[in-house]
Amino acid sequence: MIGQRTICASQGVTKLIVKTFRGLPQGGVISPTMWALVAHSLLKWLSKQGIYTQGFADDGTVLIIGAFLSTLCEIMQRVLHGIEKWCDERQLSVNPIKTELILFTRKLKIEGFQSITFYGKTLALSNQVKYL
Numbered sequence: 001m002i003g004q005r006t007i008c009a010s011q012g013v014t015k016l017i018v019k020t021f022r023g024l025p026q027g028g029v030i031s032p033t034m035w036a037l038v039a040h041s042l043l044k045w046l047s048k049q050g051i052y053t054q055g056f057a058d059d060g061t062v063l064i065i066g067a068f069l070s071t072l073c074e075i076m077q078r079v080l081h082g083i084e085k086w087c088d089e090r091q092l093s094v095n096p097i098k099t100e101l102i103l104f105t106r107k108l109k110i111e112g113f114q115s116i117t118f119y120g121k122t123l124a125l126s127n128q129v130k131y132l
Contacts, residue, residue, distance in 0.1 A: 005019070005020045006018070006019055006020075007019075007020060031058075032057045032058070035057065035058050036055065038090070038092075039055050039060070041086070042055075042060075042083065042086050043055050043060075045082065045086065046062065046079065046082075046083075049079065049082070051063075051064065051075075051079055052064075052065075056131075059131060061131060062076070062079055064076055064079070068112060069103075069105075069110065069111065069112035069113050070112035070113075070114060073112070073113060073114040073115075073116055074114070076101075076116055077114075077116050077117070080116065080117070080118045083118075084118070084119060093119070094118070094119065096118045096119040096120070096121035096123070097121070099118050099121075099123060100123070100126045100129040101116060101123040101124070101125055101126060102125065102126050102127070102128070102129050103125055113125075
């Protein structure tokens, strides 16, 4: 989004000049708003798919509810492929290492779980996740 710009920083006699290619500055005041403008189309697409999603700053959550775990896994895999495609079209990416998968259930036996991959990485089930 921010491209072909030059960033200059200086402190005392030290001066640093860097050319940007894309991205937003971490900790920038306007960065969350700019990211929200970019991510809006992704959230809108997910909503049209019948998927509940929430975005905050540069984090996102996808919630899928259903009775059959195998069907939920298939839907989640389809959604993640859609997110990958959306990112690729915009020359963006999501770090699969920072992507977590959690299953909320009252069942003692988890039957029908199928492995889910994101950017070629198999996502493991987590017992807890941290979300801003």
